[in-house]
Amino acid sequence: MPEAMVASRASDSASSATTQTVDAAVVGAGFAGLYLLHRLRKAGFSAVLLEEAGDVGGTWYWNRYPGARCDIQTIDYSYSFDPELETAWKWSEKYATQPEILRYLGFVADRYDLRRDIRFGTKVTSATWDQAVQRWQIETDNGAKVSCRYYIMATGCLSAPKPPEIDGVKDFKGEVYFTGRWPHEGVKLAGKRVAVIGTGSSGIQAIPMIAQEAAQLTVFQRTPNFALPAHNGAPPADRLGALEGDRAAYREQARLSMAGVPWPQQTVVSWQLSDAERRERFEAAWAAGDLVYILTQLWADQGVDVDGNKIVADLIREKIRGIVKDPETAAALSPHDHPFGAKRPCLDTNYYATYNRPNVTLVNLRQEPIRAIAATGITTDTRSFDVDVIVFATGFDAMTGAMLAVHPITGRDGKALSDVWANGPQTYLGLTIAGFPNLFMITGPGSPSVLSNMAVSIEQHVDWVVDQLAALRDAGFTTMEATETAQAGWAQHMADCAMLTLHRLANTWYTGANVPGKAQGVMPYTGGVGPYRSICDEVVASGMLGFRLTGPNIAEQCNDGEVVRLQPDVRLVLGLLAQMNLPPLETMGAQGARDFITEFNKGRPAGRPVGEVGDGVLLGADGPLQYKLYRPATPGPHPIVVYFHGGGWVLGDQQSDDPFCRDMCRRTDMIFVSVGYRHAPEHRFPAAAEDGYAATRWIADHAAELGGTPGPVLVAGWSAGGNIAAVTCQLARDRGGPEIAGQLLVCPVTDCSFDRASYIDNATNYFVTRGLMFWFWDLYCSPADRTDPRVSPLRGKLAGLPPAFVTTCEFDPLRDEGIAYAEALAAAGVPVEQLKARGHFHSSFTMVDMVITGVPGRIKMAEALRRFAGLPPEVKPAPQKLEAAAS
Ligand code: NAP
Secondary structure (H helix, E strand, C coil), X not given: CCCCCCCCCHHHCCCCCCEEEEEEEEECCCHHHHHHHHHHHHCCCCXXXXXXCCCCCCHHHHCCCCCCECCCCCXXXXXXXXXXXXXXXXXXXXXXXXXXXXXXXXXXXXXXXXXXXXXXXXXXXXXXXXXXXXXXXXXXXXXCEEEEEEEEECCCCCCCECCCCCCCHHHCCCEEEEHHHCCCCCCCCECCEEEEECCCXXXXXXXXXXXXXXXXXXXXXXXXXXXXECCCCCCCHHHHHHHHHCHHHHHHHHHHCCCCCCCCCCCCCHHHCCHHHXXXXXXXXXXXXXXXXXXXXXXXXXXXXXXXXXHHHHHHHHHHHHHCCCHHHHHHHCCCCCCCCCCCCEEECCHHHHCCCCCEEEEECCCCCXXXXXXXXXXXXXXXXXXXXXXXXXXXXXXXXXXXXXXXXXXXXXXXXXXXXXCCCCCECCCECCCCCCEEECCCECECHHXXXXXXXXXXXXXXXXXXXXXXXHHCCCEXXXXXXXXXXXXXXXXXHHCCCCHHHCCCXXXXXXXXXXXXXXXXXXXXXXXXXXXXXXHHXXXXXXXXXXXXXXXXXXXXXXXXXXXXXXXXXXXXXXXXXXXXXXXXXXXXXXXXXXXHHHCCCCCCCCCEEEEEEEEECCEEEEEEEEECCCCCCXXXXXXXXXXXXXXXXXXXXXXXXXXXXXXXXXXXXXXXXXXXXXXXXXXXXXXHHHHHHHHHHCCCCCCEXXXXXXXXXXXXXXXXXXXXXXXXXXXXXXXXXXXXXXXXXXXXXXXXXXXXXXXXXXXXXXXXXXXXXXXXXXXXXXXXXXXXXXXXXXXCCCCEEEEEEEECCCHHHHHHHHHHHHHCCCCEEEEEEEEEECCCCCCCCCCHXXXXXXXXXXXXXXXXXXXXXXXXXXCCCCCHHHC
């Protein structure tokens, strides 16, 4: 039952003397607000929706400029909560116009009888949390105040237009319009001289339409944006067929996808494709006319790697040059200041071709900034333009603007949201804010929102909020508030996610850069729609992790903590592994486990091209051993790194860490020789250790033949390979050489003790388990031998060893023995650097191009190796002749 009476009906709540008492107040009657109202009602809550506009529609109510359309295919940009609604409405176009979308939202409002609880023409003027009664008290500029238990902002991300920030706008005697507040009656532009300032999505949609009508159009562009042809028309038959063929599956795929549109996850990387194959993919995407498609379906590295991205950006710039006839205009229209997709790309109809019209002029504000607006027009540093109309397509104070600028929100203990967010928005899940009980945001900063199909994200946010409110009520709680710990954890996770994509490399409204003085930082959640959904579900499954719940007749509940402590891509990888439900490696037998790893490795992204990869044979401790040599593309000779692969002395071979060796070869500009040392159980201790030492000596002796710099070599290894590298350094010191300039130990095995905290905390769930390590040890080394420094180097003498770089990962059973080794080396006077990788697991750094957040760590490792070799830490980019496959 609703907890309170609705004191006055929304439609007749005109008197400001009364207070309308409801369970929930919602602000904003766009996509989010309408669905919220529907869901709240269905869940038995009394609710009122406050809307400043005269009707439903939200962004689609205000943005009526010529050419306004959605830029996600309309069949995807629709509600999916009610299959009957889905079949009751047919979209006429692939990208519906603003009037059609507005009609749709009106249709939805009528179908669910929503208008009776909406107070139109009503602006909220303040919202204050009243701790005594545990309610939000809302003041409005029209009619009754509202007292509500839950206050839900469905105010949208792009609803507070940004002021023009140009001197003299008030002096202009002609007409002024904002795309985001376009007059309902339309604007007659025929025969007029029109200026458009701004070339974001709004400007790019409006400019071709205005050009057709106006006598003269002058476009003032500060930063060019990437735009792609929409190829609008009827909804494409293949997409429509996929939707209508299995509506539930189609929608479910969208919900689990990264962007909220059901395209598969692309796995092919750019360097696996030839130029011709890349061009073919690009042309298909250009012809498809679909932003999400081109952003996600070309090659897997386009959104996460500057090199993979530059290939797409170059191809788009080539298209622009092909369409725009004047080369200077084409150059001015070509973006170079941001990676493709890092700033919101646009979908257009004839945008670039519009600049071939005789009545259209582009003014490049980077060359001649606007000095002022005067009575008759716009003056730049070099010219004056007399115009009759100025259209500002200058964008929005995005994501936080609608929350902060619209009205003061005061939370617990009189805290003002504007103060709490002074240095940027802080939220938990983008849905709630610590210090603001029972305040919720739909598509708030910290949620996937604008980086996704809004329709899908809105439904997920609304469902989550209403489901939790219902659960709260059923349990007898009346308030719900995020904890500071949970919120700080979310900020950390957001920052980790931001490292995954290229959004951080562009100055955009995503980062607050478009508003002078606004705090900077990537505001939307970049970790993807599907992962975000699973995190929200995990919060619930973990007993409302990170929320404090209170109620008058029930004990307070607070399961405090951070919902994601793993790096986002590590979380994905571990999630995929868990889904595969694999038997433990140690139950497969040595050969079975080797076969499994070989198969498993086939599915990983191919390593990046280097100058040359060759195979050879060297002399180990007891006969020949295979090796694989990775040579940089730059002219040699190069320092040599002797590399030992991971695999618990049992698994792997000289090519099993191929992506890591390639990556490190490129980053260090050094030769990597990966050694195929002998494995247990066929060759038990000390075979691997002795092979490691013998191989290093052989490689040092043959450095010149291998193309290496004469003099000391370096050693490196991961896991059991890190163990062999560490042991090799001790043996080389004790046996009179070879000289080793430095050691890189990545998650090394250093000791035979299994009682350190990391062995217990990370015993299961992180791929390398305590059980697996027991098995490896049993196969390699009998208990009697385990304290020998050739397998437990931590127990050896450590003074006089080469400088070391030791990498350990937070969620690795081997973490603490790696740290112990680094600390013991330092205590023995060996120069040591440590990388304690937060949120990473044992394989984070070797899963190159799968765990993208491993890149900064590998950069540090490469810099260390270069320093050990006496080189400047950074490699000058000098890609020379690469392997044929990559070119
Ligand atoms: P926007 O992308 O922020 O673009 C604003 C434009 O105005 C930019 O070119 C900006 O240049 C320029 N500008 C701002 N202040 C200026 C100044 N003082 N002097 C000169 N130029 C100035 O805004 P938007 O075009 O309204 O689009 C915002 C977002 O709304 C889009 O990214 C999209 O997500 C959404 N949208 C979607 C659709 C759709 O098709 N569904 C349509 C419109 C909008 P700088 O880049 O140099 O700052």
